[in-house]
Amino acid sequence: xxxxxxLWIANALVNFGxxxxxxxxxxxxxxxxxxxxxSYFFSVAIGAYFGGVLALGGTNAALDLNHILxxxxxxxxxxxxxxVASGLLxxxxxxxxxxxxxxxxxxxxxxxxxxIGYDIISNTPSLFNGxxxxxxxxxxxxxxxxxxxxxxxxxxxVAVVLGLLVLVAYALERSGFGRTVRxxxxxxxxxxxxGKAVMSVRIRSMVVGCAYAGVAGAxxxxxxxxxxxxxxxxxETIAAFAAVLIGGRGNxxxxxxxxxxxxxxxxxxxxxxxxxxxxDLTADFREALLALVLMLVLYIRPHGVFxxxxxxxxxxxxxxxxxxxxSQPPLPIESVQ
Amino acid sequence: MNSVSEAPPILEVMGLSxxxxxxxxxxxxxxxxxxxxxxxxxxxxxGKSTLIGLLSGTLLADAGRICFGGNEITRxxxxxxxxxxxxxxxxxxxxxxxxxxxxxxxxxxxxxDDRLIGAIVLRRQMKRRDRESVKRSLQVLEDVGLYAKxxxxxxxxxxxxxxxxxxxxAIIRQPKLVLFDEPTAGVNPVLIERxxxxxxxxxxSGTTVLLVEHNLKVVERMCDSVIVVANGSVIAVGSMxxxxxxxxxxxxxxxxxxx
Amino acid sequence: MIAFWxxxxxxxxxxxxxxxxxxxxxxxxxxxxxxxxxxGQYMTLGAYFTxxxxxxxxxxxxxxxxxxxxxxxxxxxxxxxAIFSQxxxxxxxxxxxxxxxxxxxxxxxxxxxxxxxxxxxxxxxxALNALHVGxxxxxxxxxxxxxxxxxxxxxxxLVLTRTRLGKAMRAMSDNMTLARLxxxxxxxxxxxxxxxxxxxxxxxxxxxAIEIASFDINLGLNFFFVVMAAVVVGGIGKPYxxxxxxxLIGVSIEVSTNVIPAQYKLDVAFLILxxxxxxxxxxxxxxxxxx
Numbered sequence: 001x002x003x004x005x006x007l008w009i010a011n012a013l014v015n016f017g018x019x020x021x022x023x024x025x026x027x028x029x030x031x032x033x034x035x036x037x038x039s040y041f042f043s044v045a046i047g048a049y050f051g052g053v054l055a056l057g058g059t060n061a062a063l064d065l066n067h068i069l070x071x072x073x074x075x076x077x078x079x080x081x082x083x084v085a086s087g088l089l090x091x092x093x094x095x096x097x098x099x100x101x102x103x104x105x106x107x108x109x110x111x112x113x114x115x116i117g118y119d120i121i122s123n124t125p126s127l128f129n130g131x132x133x134x135x136x137x138x139x140x141x142x143x144x145x146x147x148x149x150x151x152x153x154x155x156x157x158v159a160v161v162l163g164l165l166v167l168v169a170y171a172l173e174r175s176g177f178g179r180t181v182r183x184x185x186x187x188x189x190x191x192x193x194x195g196k197a198v199m200s201v202r203i204r205s206m207v208v209g210c211a212y213a214g215v216a217g218a219x220x221x222x223x224x225x226x227x228x229x230x231x232x233x234x235x236e237t238i239a240a241f242a243a244v245l246i247g248g249r250g251n252x253x254x255x256x257x258x259x260x261x262x263x264x265x266x267x268x269x270x271x272x273x274x275x276x277x278x279x280d281l282t283a284d285f286r287e288a289l290l291a292l293v294l295m296l297v298l299y300i301r302p303h304g305v306f307x308x309x310x311x312x313x314x315x316x317x318x319x320x321x322x323x324x325x326x327s328q329p330p331l332p333i334e335s336v337q
Numbered sequence: 338m339n340s341v342s343e344a345p346p347i348l349e350v351m352g353l354s355x356x357x358x359x360x361x362x363x364x365x366x367x368x369x370x371x372x373x374x375x376x377x378x379x380x381x382x383x384g385k386s387t388l389i390g391l392l393s394g395t396l397l398a399d400a401g402r403i404c405f406g407g408n409e410i411t412r413x414x415x416x417x418x419x420x421x422x423x424x425x426x427x428x429x430x431x432x433x434x435x436x437x438x439x440x441x442x443x444x445x446x447x448x449x450d451d452r453l454i455g456a457i458v459l460r461r462q463m464k465r466r467d468r469e470s471v472k473r474s475l476q477v478l479e480d481v482g483l484y485a486k487x488x489x490x491x492x493x494x495x496x497x498x499x500x501x502x503x504x505x506x507a508i509i510r511q512p513k514l515v516l517f518d519e520p521t522a523g524v525n526p527v528l529i530e531r532x533x534x535x536x537x538x539x540x541x542s543g544t545t546v547l548l549v550e551h552n553l554k555v556v557e558r559m560c561d562s563v564i565v566v567a568n569g570s571v572i573a574v575g576s577m578x579x580x581x582x583x584x585x586x587x588x589x590x591x592x593x594x595x596x
Numbered sequence: 597m598i599a600f601w602x603x604x605x606x607x608x609x610x611x612x613x614x615x616x617x618x619x620x621x622x623x624x625x626x627x628x629x630x631x632x633x634x635x636g637q638y639m640t641l642g643a644y645f646t647x648x649x650x651x652x653x654x655x656x657x658x659x660x661x662x663x664x665x666x667x668x669x670x671x672x673x674x675x676x677x678a679i680f681s682q683x684x685x686x687x688x689x690x691x692x693x694x695x696x697x698x699x700x701x702x703x704x705x706x707x708x709x710x711x712x713x714x715x716x717x718x719x720x721x722x723a724l725n726a727l728h729v730g731x732x733x734x735x736x737x738x739x740x741x742x743x744x745x746x747x748x749x750x751x752x753x754l755v756l757t758r759t760r761l762g763k764a765m766r767a768m769s770d771n772m773t774l775a776r777l778x779x780x781x782x783x784x785x786x787x788x789x790x791x792x793x794x795x796x797x798x799x800x801x802x803x804x805a806i807e808i809a810s811f812d813i814n815l816g817l818n819f820f821f822v823v824m825a826a827v828v829v830g831g832i833g834k835p836y837x838x839x840x841x842x843x844l845i846g847v848s849i850e851v852s853t854n855v856i857p858a859q860y861k862l863d864v865a866f867l868i869l870x871x872x873x874x875x876x877x878x879x880x881x882x883x884x885x886x887x
Contacts (some may be wrong), residue, residue, distance in 0.1 A: 190432070
């Protein structure tokens with residue numbers, strides 16, 4: 001394997017790692033809690049921006065790089081800072097938007113937040129350098145690495161971060177919190193009758209999901225060294241939801257598989273030969289393909305590849321013994337109602 | 338218990354009123370619950386569902402007061418009332434359909450731990466508590482007859498099994514008062530016996546049972562006292578025998594052929 | 597002060613464009629019961645079809661616009677039947693439908709990009725003479741837009757109140773189960789809804805393209821959420837509330853430029869949306885008392 005294709009693989013793996021972070025996070029707020037957060041990528045952006053401005057030094061007039069903060073913090077702290085910022089944003093948005101969970105209302109409010117935020121960021125250079133965006137962000141181990149092999153340097157960082165986040169997600173999946181979140185999603189009125197504070201549960205899920213998005217954003221800005229407001233995140237948003245849906249909503253492992261598949265599609269499309277005179281067709285083809293993939297998944301297998309895992313299972317032998325249970329004859333099956 | 342003074346009523350409703358868009362569904366409703374098992378009956382449209390909504394907290398009263406176990410709960414949110422020990426079931430069985438039968442109970446269990454941070458950093462402690470919770474839940478499932486279905490998703494149960502799950506969830510909450518909303522509706526006669534058995538067990542273990550029912554035979558078999566609601570107010574309190582002799586009650590039910 | 601009146605005039609124009617587009621969306625929304633995020637893309641299509649017809653077929657803009665919007669209605673019908681209803685038949689929940697329409701919007705984006713490319717275009721009207729109407733300052737074309745919008749809204753009102761189709765649409769919007777039970781041919785009515793609301797979207801797109809002078813394939817995408825804001829403010833499925841919402845938002849957007857930098861124009865719409873949702877989640881229809 002020559003170094004060029006090796007580099008390509010390393011880069012694809014880093015992209016997978018970032019998308020997987022996004023997917024696992026979205027699996028918590030959308031997969032488990034059922035919140036259709038269409039502004040998810042705004043959380044990613046906030047994570048990127050705050051991660052960046054925490055790691056950057058003071059504003060650099062010579063380079064025309066204006067921004068707030070600029071505390072020259074080490075990158076692990078900056079990544080954490082990005083996650084916290086996104087989590088806080090999720091909290092604010094949740095307090096406003098999650099009162100009525102009808103998907104349409106939620107989608108429009110979240111988009112509204114995104115749009116306002118995006119416009120403010122683009123038009124206020126002193127925040128995050130406006131349209132130009134942040135650049136010159138100090139990359140982890142960047143000073144000592146060869147830029148040509150940087151993907152290999154960054155890959156372990158992504159692996160460790162993703163690994164930690166996956167462990168947390170697994171812990172949540174199997175916990176009382178996870179059960180409660182899913183119960184609220186299944187029937188919020190019943191959950192309320194069972195003593196659950198529904199709003200609090202939903203907001204906490206949203207905050208966690210957004211924090212994951214923030215980490216993904218921070219990883220992005222540290223990998224690339226720069227970040228600016230792209231016009232639209234529709235493509236990325238579709239990709240994220242597709243990843244969660246393909247893998248199976250409410251399933252951490254499924255979210256990882258889904259991310260792998262979607263990343264594969266998105267990267268693989270590069271290999272379609274460019275048509276002379278219309279070099280930008282690849283981007284359009286990618287968009288169309290992804291849209292079709294999402295629709296296909298929703299049509300053929302809306303529950304995804306993996307079913308939602310039951311958080312708790314009983315180990316028959318031990319527990320039955322402990323209780324000295326003799327199995328009762330099963331209830332007669334009768335017709336419903 | 339002191340034989341001279343009675344224990345204070347666990348539930349007191351005073352002057353409760355609620356209107357929907359011009360229709361007065363509940364009007365100056367008042368009653369007390371002091372017995373172990375009390376029934377609430379009344380013809381369709383009497384306001385029973387509204388009353389249940391007001392008691393459980395899904396509806397907020399326009400006027401009046403509700404006191405539960407000495408606490409004023411009139412404007413309290415539903416989940417807080419539930420945490421105080423007032424549990425309800427639903428007329429059409431509801432369940433957490435993607436969760437297993439066991440998980441349905443774990444969620445309902447009063448020691449369910451929802452903490453987010455705790456879930457991440459206190460894993461060993463949580464696992465221990467979970468085991469206790471699982472043991473308790475399995476026992477309840479066994480008592481109710483759903484043990485074999487414990488790992489099945491609740492959405493896959495039959496109608497009668499869902500009804501039993503409702504009851505199991507109520508049992509595990511160890512509530513002070515449970516409001517059963519038509520627990521025998523749509524349940525076949527064989528199962529009605531089992532439902533009654535469970536309700537009796539709950540009452541015997543100290544829970545006050547409030548039973549809203551259409552099936553008057555069940556009410557007669559089970560209830561120490563029966564409240565009759567019509568046109569949004571309480572029109573009579575007593576035994577079924579008394580009610581049958583009561584002209585007003587009979588008139589309220591006239592035409593429904595239920596009495 | 598003059599600036600205020602001029603901005604108010606602009607506000608009326610924007611309100612007109614918004615009203616036509618949002619009435620289409622709210623009627624559609626009320627009947628199908630999910631949000632069609634690709635609605636904005638229909639608006640884009642109206643503008644581009646019109647442009648193609650005026651430039652390649654050299655048609656007069658009114659005829660071109662009419663044909664174009666009929667075309668959009670047909671596309672809307674096609675997408676509604678060939679794509680959306682397939683998912684509805686499968687019993688997809690609301691959140692899935694939202695994602696499906698979102699994906700369709702993306703698909704259309706890609707198609708537009710291939711078909712028409714990224715460079716901006718203009719719709720030439722040749723009616724840019726300025727006219728003073730009271731304290732307002734309009735161009736002739738802006739007056740056309742206001743007039744056209746008013747006309748279409750009145751037409752829509754007549755359809756909704758005087759025709760069997762309109763009554764059926766309202767019935768389905770209020771209570772689908774009851775509508776089915778009373779024998780309303782819901783399939784055919786839905787087809788008609790796709791056609792009519794697609795047409796309205798097309799008109800909205802053309803009017804918008806004319807108003808903002810130059811447009812590209814993101815025209816509808818950008819404006820869609822403002823349309824959605826008007827729908828939510830007015831009340832989903834409530835055409836009269838939506839008209840009021842459109843007026844409120846359209847005027848606010850333009851008048852706000854007197855105090856806020858113009859780049860934040862559209863955000864004013866979102867701010868209003870958020871405030872209304874916090875205060876009255878059902879929309880303002882309850883206040884106006886109209887259905």
